[in-house]
Amino acid sequence: MKILLISDDKRARDRITAALGEQAVEHEITVVDTRTLQKPDELAAVPADLMVIEGLGREAAPWAALERIVARCPQLPIVVATSQQSAELLQLAMRSGVREVVNIDEASLRDVMQRMLARIAAANGHAAGKIIAFIPAKFSCGATFLATSLGYSLSKRSGKRVLLIDLNMEGGDAALFVSDKEPETTLADVCRQIQRLDASFLAACTVTPYPGFSVLAAPGDPESALLVKPEHLSAILHVAVNNYDYVILDVDRVMGGVSIHALDAANIIFVVIQAVLPYLRDARRLLKIFSGLGYSQEKNRFVVNRHDKVADISVEDIEKSLEVKISHVIPNSYRNVISSVNQGVPLAVLVPNDPVVHGIEAIADTFCNKPAESRSWINRMFNK
Ligand SMILES: Nc1ncnc2c1ncn2[C@@H]1O[C@H](COP(=O)(O)OP(=O)(O)OP(=O)(O)O)[C@@H](O)[C@H]1O
Ligand SMILES: [Mg+2]
Numbered sequence: 001m002k003i004l005l006i007s008d009d010k011r012a013r014d015r016i017t018a019a020l021g022e023q024a025v026e027h028e029i030t031v032v033d034t035r036t037l038q039k040p041d042e043l044a045a046v047p048a049d050l051m052v053i054e055g056l057g058r059e060a061a062p063w064a065a066l067e068r069i070v071a072r073c074p075q076l077p078i079v080v081a082t083s084q085q086s087a088e089l090l091q092l093a094m095r096s097g098v099r100e101v102v103n104i105d106e107a108s109l110r111d112v113m114q115r116m117l118a119r120i121a122a123a124n125g126h127a128a129g130k131i132i133a134f135i136p137a138k139f140s141c142g143a144t145f146l147a148t149s150l151g152y153s154l155s156k157r158s159g160k161r162v163l164l165i166d167l168n169m170e171g172g173d174a175a176l177f178v179s180d181k182e183p184e185t186t187l188a189d190v191c192r193q194i195q196r197l198d199a200s201f202l203a204a205c206t207v208t209p210y211p212g213f214s215v216l217a218a219p220g221d222p223e224s225a226l227l228v229k230p231e232h233l234s235a236i237l238h239v240a241v242n243n244y245d246y247v248i249l250d251v252d253r254v255m256g257g258v259s260i261h262a263l264d265a266a267n268i269i270f271v272v273i274q275a276v277l278p279y280l281r282d283a284r285r286l287l288k289i290f291s292g293l294g295y296s297q298e299k300n301r302f303v304v305n306r307h308d309k310v311a312d313i314s315v316e317d318i319e320k321s322l323e324v325k326i327s328h329v330i331p332n333s334y335r336n337v338i339s340s341v342n343q344g345v346p347l348a349v350l351v352p353n354d355p356v357v358h359g360i361e362a363i364a365d366t367f368c369n370k371p372a373e374s375r376s377w378i379n380r381m382f383n384k
Contacts, residue, residue: 001027001117004048008033012054012104016081019109027117037065049120052113054081054104058088063096070097077116081109099294115234118241119265130367131241133266135251135259137283141272142305144168145337146330146360147250148177148215152346153357153364155212160245163206165216165236167262168252169225172218179209180344183217188224190216191232199243202236210346214244230261237265246367255289263293270301270363275313283322300324303363306332330359 007013013031020027030046034055037043051069056062069076079100080093093101102112132150136143147164155162165187166174175183185205190197206214216236219225240247249262251269263269269290273283283302290300302322304315307329315326333347333356340347348357 001050001120002048003027003029004043004046004051005029005031005054006034006037006051007031007054009055012081012083015104015106016052016054016109016113019106019113021110034062037062037069040068050077050079050113050116052079052081056080056082056089056092058092063092066098067096077120079112079116097294111231111234114238115231115261115265118234118238130245130268131237131247131249131266132367133249133251133262133269135263135269135271135286136253137271137273137286138279139253141274141279142330143253143270143272144172144174144177144250145341146270146272146303146305146363147248148174149346149348149357149360150363151213151215151246151248152178152210153348153361154246154248154367155210156348157361157364158245158368159212161212161214161243162246162248163214163216163240163244164248164250165240166218166250167228167233167258168218168250169228169254169256169258170222172250172252174250175207175209175215175217176344177341178213178215178344178346179207181207183207183215186217186219186224187236188219188227190236191227191229194232194235197235197239199239202239202243218250228258230257233258233261234265260293263290263295267299268301269295269299270303272303272305273318274306275304275308275311275315275318277313280313280318280321287322287324297324301327303328303330305330308332328359328363331355 005013005016017029030048032046038061053066070078078098079102080098081102081104082089083104085101085103090101100112102108134143134147151162151164164174166172190202190205203214206216208214219228237247249266251262252259271283271286273279302324304318304326307315315329319326333354336347336351336354337356340350343350347354348360351357
């Protein structure tokens with residue numbers, strides 16, 4: 001990974017490099033001084049996947065330069081590191097569009113850098129796995145059913161390793177959609193012993209109901225759910241993307257820190273909707289949140305679930321009303337889906353010819369043949 005470090009202070013640079021720990025050698029770090037911020041041509045000559053800036057104070061010009069960079073490429077990951085997190089500085093950062101302002105202490109730096117690097121690794125399709133998030137526009141849209149069904153079909157059709165992480169903090173039951181056994185360990189157990197986290201510990205905490213398809217279950221109770229912090233998810237994703245080909249996140253519709261982290265980290269977000277007015281209203285609200293979070297339109301896919309061809313609201317109506325393209329339509333199959341969910345057996349195993357299965361396999365096939373995009377952010381920013 002190429003990290004562009006903009007700083008005038010050698011000690012600060014050392015601290016930032018130290019925060020990468022043993023991983024520092026895996027990255028190519030280029031250091032330039034803060035004046036370079038105002039020389040876009042010089043900046044463009046430095047290839048980078050992540051920009052870390054240290055030493056910005058109250059002076060307006062560097063912030064204005066930063067604002068121009070953010071405006072041209074809102075997805076460029078930028079971290080501002082500072083020793084003085086004043087309200088004024090946070091305001092300047094917010095105005096320039098930078099979302100990550102971090103204290104220049106090693107723990108905070110390590111957390112933010114790991115999170116950013118995991119996200120970039122996934123986006124660049126390095127050895128790392130692709131992160132696919134599912135979120136219901138409104139409760140009970142079918143997000144968990146589709147996420148688990150996709151997990152099964154994707155592993156089966158691609159022959160690759162898929163990990164589904166259930167991030168529903170209360171009452172998450174994704175594991176039981178594909179297995180009839182209560183999971184013995186959950187996401188909360190991984191968080192409880194986060195210092196033990198590596199590929200084998202993560203695998204040991206999952207259930208693997210079918211070869212190539214594992215599930216890390218949601219915390220079983222509200223108390224355990226409180227253990228799960230965004231920084232845990234960063235660390236888990238960092239390990240997951242390097243050990244699984246696809247990581248599917250079943251994201252909680254309640255927009256807390258963990259949900260936002262999950263959506264941030266995802267390469268693709270499937271928003272599951274149904275052709276019913278209240279669902280569409282909530283989908284619109286969700287889209288507003290996505291736009292506030294700076295997600296590009298390419299990141300989102302919209303799935304209409306339980307579609308009925310003779311419904312009052314057509315797919316075209318939904319597209320017009322939300323101003324988005326619907327990428328997949330999954331029919332309603334009440335009896336078969338309910339049997340699948342009740343038995344904890346994927347529908348593709350239970351009723352392979354159900355039209356819902358064909359719809360899910362069509363989603364899986366969009367991943368099987370497409371290589372991930374691998375251009376760096378900075379190149380995109382300068383249209384290279
Ligand atoms: N295509 C479908 N056809 C028929 N029934 C479906 C379909 N998809 C989902 N369902 C039903 O809808 C119910 C709710 O689905 P699911 O739990 O996946 O929704 P969700 O969006 O994850 O909800 P939550 O907000 O609780 O997380 C399931 O129990 C399932 O029976
Ligand atoms: Mg769910």
